[in-house]
Amino acid sequence: MTLTEPAIADSEAPPSEDGAAAPESSDEAPEAPSVLAQPFVTSDAATVGRLFVVTSLLLGAGTSVIGVLLSLGRTEAVAPWDLFGGFNAYFRMWTLYRMSFMLLVVMPLLLGVALAVVPSQVGAGNVAFPRAALASFWSWLIGAVIIVVSVFAGGGWGAIDGVTGNESDAMALTLLGTGMVIVALLLGAVTVATTVISLRQTGMSLLDVPPFSWSMLVAAAVWLFTLPVAIANLVVIYADLRGRPAIAFGRAESPDIWLQLDWLVEQPAVYIMAVPVLGIAVEAIGATVGARSSRPEAITVIVGLxxxxxxxxxxxxYFTAPQDLRDGLVYVAFGLAAVLPLVALAGGAAELVLRGTKTPDRLLDVRMLGAGAALKLLGAAALVGALRVIEPLDLLETTATWAVFHGVVAAGLIAGVVALRNWSHELLIGPLSVVVGRGAVALLLGGGGLLVLSDLISGFLADAPDLMALSLDGSAVLNVVAFAGSILVAVGAAAAALGAVSALRTPLTAESEAG
Amino acid sequence: MRTTALPAAEATRPRTVVVGALLATGAVFMAFAALVAVYVQQRQLARATGQEWFPEGSVELGPAGMMMMTLVLSMVTVQWAVQAARDEDRPHGFIALGVTLMFGAAVINQFWFVYQDTAFAIDGGRAELLFYAVTGSFIAMLICGMAMLAVTTIRSLMGPFGRDLAHGVQAAGAYWHMCVLCYFLVWYVIFITK
Incomplete structure (x- = not known):
């Protein structure tokens, strides 16, 4: 090697064709595992990322079906307790729908994209801890299975009508599964964050990191600050559940267990799912129109904010009087301020479009449409969130809470579709079909929009706090609209999942490599 | 002049294992801090409503102070192990590891004594429940720290020496220091301010 040749550290070794770090020499190259064995032994983060993406999209399709049934229960076509076989069962599904979309669908979907894309963006051959990434996927999947099985076995996050001893055991299992899923997501987040911090190409400062990698670094940091608090909640709940009849906090016979965890799916914590969406949207728009932001540092600050x-x-x-916290200045300020970075980012996205090539085929590209749709839904969610914290509007304990949630979830799913289209090479799949991509984006945008709208208006119409929307709403029409929105989301999520699965079977083409 | 024989400069960047361990350590600290926050908040609530938190004299400060002293000493021995791994000094590394593990075991033993001494029942009420939730979580964290330290130090000292393996011991050392910080919270919040 001469001094004029660049020094390449191990971590910067150029990736081989399958994305893994190149072996030291061809003589030492290990025998490639079989297709069936690969998911269990791979040290290639792109493969792990693909596993996360496909599995979470399939779970997303399943979760959205639960959403359709829950929405059907809101209409007057059938009583919810008849639909699910009891009020407790309805409550279990209601809570599973929310926890699942957050912990089993949107967060792992975006984490999977990050595991595949971030190493190549920062110039590393692989993620910092490939085995930890694989452990993250499998512990997440096992935790997800435990959650789903235990909820269907009568567990879940509390009950309303009273439970048997067996159901109490199932609840303990649900808590275990929840803890496993959270730890797994944290492990993946540590892996991604360490890759960005430690394995960046020499000379690349944190401000030079591409927007998606930066957004994942910010997201990982936020997850590391937020999700461990939920683990602390789980410890207290578990000790309480097992320590009965202390009845110190929640009781298995009440929704108190859920009330200790519901902050996770409400604002501001619900936005932790959405941070990577900003990075995906900026990169997708830039790649589509072939332009770069004139102020990349502004994008960095906006995502960080x-x-x-x-x-x-x-x-x-839960541990304080609700009015003490939610009427407080900090909570209100967080709710109102969340709109600002999204408005600023929309401005940044508009600047990209203005600077780039504006041909019809580019403007109608799946990535462009999807990025725009995700930002619109996220903006709508943040706007509802801002309205929700304005005390005179009295929206805090109403379905407006779920308008924010639905907007963020739909934006996350759309961002996943955009990522599949934008980084098919990194995700090692064929290109997502244009028809499927456009269809999924349109369905998710339409469904998410309807859910946000119906939940917000229902919140305005509610006479009293009613988070489950069972004694709503003053208008049966809104419940029908919510039902239609749920169906659209379910079809959109199913289309995205099927599109990803079929893309797995499609070989990489020049088009996908160029994409 | 030929320069081809000179090696390329080594890339300077943060150490991967240490950075990853610090991030994970921060997450564990957040979880523990959240538990302590619930404890403090509930105690404050009980006091505000005139309720007794722990019965008078049930929680003794002596054993807790001994644990604090033991853990402070363990911080020194952990750094001793880190330095030994860095210096590839096998005898000192094993002695430091052994002493640190002994300190850890002593703290667990002392906690067992505290549990026997207080004789709290987990279903006795909020105070007892949170007492066990906080201290039990700390013991679990300490056991994880002991396991991490043992594995990384033994790997460093028994296997081929090298900078990367010393980083593992450094990472475990950082986690250990965080555990001691967490115990400081336990000591102050549970045992001193009772």
Missing amino acids: FGLLAVGGWSQD
Whole structure:
């Protein structure tokens, strides 16, 4: 090697064709594992990322079906307890729908994209801890299975009508599964964050990191600040559940267990799912129109600010009088301020479009449409969130809470579709079909929009706090609209999942490599 | 002049294992801090409503102070192990590891004594429940720290020496220091301010 040749550290070794770090010499190259064995032994983060993406999309399709049934229960076509076989069963599904979309669908979907894309963006051959990434996937999957099985076995996060001893054991299992899933997501987040911090190409400062990698670094930091607080909640709940009849906090016979965890799916913590969406949207728009932001540092600050406003461990109100926290200045300020970075980012996205090539085929590209749709839904969610914290509007304990949730979830799913299209090479799949991509984006945008709208208006119409929307809403039409929105989301999620699965079977083409 | 024989400069960047361990350590600290926050908040609530938190004299400060002293000493021995791994000094590394593990075991033993001494029942009420939740979580964290330290130090000292393996011991050392910080919270919040 001469001094004029660049020094290449191990971590910067150029990736081989399958994305893994190149072996030291061809003589030492290990025998490639079989297709069946690969998911269990791979040290290639792109493969792990693909596993996360496909599995979470399939779970997303399943979760959205639960959403359809729950929405059907809101209409007057059938009583919810008849639909699920009892009020407790309805409550179990209601809570599973929310926890699942957050911990089993959107967060792992975006984490999977990050595991595949971030190493190549920062110039590393692989993630910092490939085995930890694989452990993250399998512990997440096992935790997800435990959650789903235990909820269907009568567990879940509390009950309303009273439970048997067996159901109490199933609840303990649900808590275990939840803890496993959270730890797994944290492990993946540590892996991604360490890759960005430690394995960046020499000379690349943190401000030079591409927007998606930066957004994942911010998201990982926010997850590391927020999700451990939920683990602390789980410890207290478990000790309480097993320590009965202390009945210190929650009781298995009440929704108190859920009330100790619901802050996770409410603002501001609900935005922790959405931080990577910003990075995906900026990169997808830039790649589509072939332009770069004139102020990349502004994008960096905006994403960082949104991440800061998503830190939510402090916002749980179970252990305090609710009005103390939610009427407080900090909670209101967080709710109102969350709109600002999204408005600023929309401005940044508009600047990209203005600077880039504006041909019809580019403007109608799946990535462009999807990025725009995700930002619109996220903006709508943040706007509802801002309205929700304005005390005179009285929206806090109403379905407006779920308008924010649905907007963020739909934006996350759309961002996943955009990522599949934008980084098919890194995800090692064929290109997502244009028809499927456009269809999924349109369905998710339409469904998410309808859910946000119906939940917000229902919140305005509610006479009293009613988070489950069972004694709503003053208008049966809104419940029908919510039902239609749920169906659209379910079809959109199913289309995205099927599109990803079929893309797995499609070989990489020049088009996908160029993409 | 030929320069081809000179090696390329080594890339300077943060150490991967240490950075990853610090991030994970921060997450564990957040979880523990959240538990302590619930404890403090509930105690404050009980006091505000005139309720007794722990019965008078049930929680003794002596054993807790001994644990604090033991853990402070363990911080020194952990750094001793880190330095030994860095210096590839096998005898000192094993002695430091052994002493640190002994300190850890002593703290667990002392906690067992505290549990026997207080004789709290987990279903006795909020105070007892949170007492066990906080201290039990700390013991679990300490056991994880002991396991991490043992594995990384033994790997460093028994296997081929090298900078990367010393980083593992450094990472375990950082986690250990965080555990001691967490015990400081336990000591102050549970045992001193009772």
